[in-house]
Amino acid sequence: MRLHEYQAKEVFADAGIPTPPSALATTVDEVVEQAAEVGYPVAVKAQVHVGGRGKAGGILLAENEDEAREAAESILGMDLKGYTVDKVLVEGAVDFVNELYVGVTMDRGEGKPVAMVSTEGGVDIEEVAEETPEAIAREHIDPAFGMHPYQARKVVYDAGVPKEFARDVASVLTTLYDLWEDSDASDTEINPLMITSDDEVVAADAVMNIDEDALFRHPDLAEMEDEAAGDELEAKANEYGFDYVRLDGNVGIIGNGAGLVMTTLDLVDYYGGEPANFLDIGGGAKAERVANALDMVFSDENVDAVVFNIFGGITRGDEVAKGINEALGRFDEIPKPVVVRLAGTNAAEGREILNDELVTVEETLEGAVQRTVEYAEEEE
Amino acid sequence: MSILVDEDTRVVVQGITGGEGKFHTEQMIEYGTNVVAGTSPGKGGQSVAGVPVYDTVEEAVEAEDADASVVFVPPAFAADAIFEALDTSLDLVVAITEGIPTQDMAKVNKRLSEVDTRLQGPNCPGIITPGEAKLGILPGNIFSDGKVGLVSRSGTLTYQVVDSLTQRGIGQTTAIGIGGDPIIGTDFIDALELFENDEETEAVVMCGEIGGEDEEEAAAYIAENMDTPVAGFIAGRTAPPGKRMGHAGAIVSGSGTGTAQSKIDALNDAGVPVGDTPEEVADNIEDIL
Numbered sequence: 001m002r003l004h005e006y007q008a009k010e011v012f013a014d015a016g017i018p019t020p021p022s023a024l025a026t027t028v029d030e031v032v033e034q035a036a037e038v039g040y041p042v043a044v045k046a047q048v049h050v051g052g053r054g055k056a057g058g059i060l061l062a063e064n065e066d067e068a069r070e071a072a073e074s075i076l077g078m079d080l081k082g083y084t085v086d087k088v089l090v091e092g093a094v095d096f097v098n099e100l101y102v103g104v105t106m107d108r109g110e111g112k113p114v115a116m117v118s119t120e121g122g123v124d125i126e127e128v129a130e131e132t133p134e135a136i137a138r139e140h141i142d143p144a145f146g147m148h149p150y151q152a153r154k155v156v157y158d159a160g161v162p163k164e165f166a167r168d169v170a171s172v173l174t175t176l177y178d179l180w181e182d183s184d185a186s187d188t189e190i191n192p193l194m195i196t197s198d199d200e201v202v203a204a205d206a207v208m209n210i211d212e213d214a215l216f217r218h219p220d221l222a223e224m225e226d227e228a229a230g231d232e233l234e235a236k237a238n239e240y241g242f243d244y245v246r247l248d249g250n251v252g253i254i255g256n257g258a259g260l261v262m263t264t265l266d267l268v269d270y271y272g273g274e275p276a277n278f279l280d281i282g283g284g285a286k287a288e289r290v291a292n293a294l295d296m297v298f299s300d301e302n303v304d305a306v307v308f309n310i311f312g313g314i315t316r317g318d319e320v321a322k323g324i325n326e327a328l329g330r331f332d333e334i335p336k337p338v339v340v341r342l343a344g345t346n347a348a349e350g351r352e353i354l355n356d357e358l359v360t361v362e363e364t365l366e367g368a369v370q371r372t373v374e375y376a377e378e379e380e
Numbered sequence: 381m382s383i384l385v386d387e388d389t390r391v392v393v394q395g396i397t398g399g400e401g402k403f404h405t406e407q408m409i410e411y412g413t414n415v416v417a418g419t420s421p422g423k424g425g426q427s428v429a430g431v432p433v434y435d436t437v438e439e440a441v442e443a444e445d446a447d448a449s450v451v452f453v454p455p456a457f458a459a460d461a462i463f464e465a466l467d468t469s470l471d472l473v474v475a476i477t478e479g480i481p482t483q484d485m486a487k488v489n490k491r492l493s494e495v496d497t498r499l500q501g502p503n504c505p506g507i508i509t510p511g512e513a514k515l516g517i518l519p520g521n522i523f524s525d526g527k528v529g530l531v532s533r534s535g536t537l538t539y540q541v542v543d544s545l546t547q548r549g550i551g552q553t554t555a556i557g558i559g560g561d562p563i564i565g566t567d568f569i570d571a572l573e574l575f576e577n578d579e580e581t582e583a584v585v586m587c588g589e590i591g592g593e594d595e596e597e598a599a600a601y602i603a604e605n606m607d608t609p610v611a612g613f614i615a616g617r618t619a620p621p622g623k624r625m626g627h628a629g630a631i632v633s634g635s636g637t638g639t640a641q642s643k644i645d646a647l648n649d650a651g652v653p654v655g656d657t658p659e660e661v662a663d664n665i666e667d668i669l
Contacts, residue, residue: 106562109592109597111489111563112489113483113486142490143489143490144487144491181483184481211483213481214484217456245620245623247620258534258589258627258630259533259535259538259615260539260615262534262537262589262616262625262626262630265618266615266617266640268618278623311536311543313517313519313535313536313539344543345521345522365540365659
């Protein structure tokens, strides 16, 4: 789960990390009002879950009221890579001499957290990571002990942070690690951490992502999730308890098990179609869940045809087929062609049971995908 | 022959009194698995499916001389259950539980470096040696006894590939699901090494997916250390960066690491044919045999 910049900044500021003065605004008038309060110059920053906001026009600087109004009009309501901007952060612009990067994340290869510092902070940190990885100093942390103070100092020295700021940067990094651990974060990150012309250290951005699987331990953070919700269908999937990702194509995909659903997406692509979504209904395939999944995919207007790929394991194919029939019975009409492929335990019995007046039944995965891609092309 | 489990493996089920634990204990016994004990704190002295229940894993291991456990404990308590198992003399702990917080697993991972016990999973379907034993939730009836080893990060994808093999009359030595989480115990290289050293295994299927660099590392291992031929499959070719595809580990990071293409290239460079479809994987195995 991703926090918005303004949410993460609140968490960071509460933990003692210096941040610029700022306020949230949802209307143009509010932006102007808050800018006067914060003091010019200000940055007006779109609050959406999109990387590279600055380059996409989602962050604008304003020196005065006219510019603030102009910036607010341009950003509020804009479409930023598929997300509509409905709130902005109005933040005091920082007069900086240096931009650092500091962050904590899980190094899955090592199975350990890693603290990172670089003097090449700013918009292009991902390029730095790709092209000159040695410009980012890294220190692995033993999760049983947490970050020792010497490790924070070491990684800051290793990165070549000027000596006079080393103590302050190490202190920010230590706080970031503690927040990472205490909040079950997957990442805590500041890019850029600015060194101002007054020799102060200030967090000009804030990233905090929380491990979804640990949200049950953090009801306060879980509460922020609604504010962070993006796509309407993805929010609905959340409600139903599905793993769902919306994509750009027109072939709807439902299946059980992440690897098999991914494989179904890949096959749609392989046979010349374009996947509209990833939807994993999990184990069991009970009528209720099948109906909810169909409802979701049908309500995606981009979808022209649907492939339903179930591998019956412990749940037998005949039970799955009954569930699908019952689910189909809940719709007045089947608005889009549905191809069902059942495999595994009692699959043949299951295929017999499926109502082939409502759906097309295919025996193989490859056959089902090809048939669905054909239907999608016809409907298009 | 097989790896890790066979008909003599004495199994403890952790979380045996829960719905999943009870159901799959019955399934495992029906398959022929030698389930000797279960655990559930506070429920010692009861029995489930004819299996005696103990309060602690240590008691169960001592009383029943067990050598492997299967964990069906809910995610909030699963890391604790794994720690408990790692502090006994068990050889193998198979964690089925999905949704264990990653930081819990980082701590488990640290502990694993200090003990001899092997962890498989979490978030995995388990392990099966066809005709002998299964530990986990795999549907036994699609497997058949034979000469192909199988290692996979995904459950139903494994079943898909196994089904294709079995229908062509190609049986399996052992199939092991290593799990779809970012931090797991037994990884591809561990499993490949076990298959390489198993005399019965004549070919191995390796099913990977996007995220992390385990497949790339496994490819390097295959090139340097394996005589047994391997056929591969990689799921997630169409997954966009930054979107998590169901599994906590299945995500292509913003900087482009963990893509399907980099994994496919690495495997091809190691001489491993990678099928475009699950059927092609079975074709490749047929060619090898």
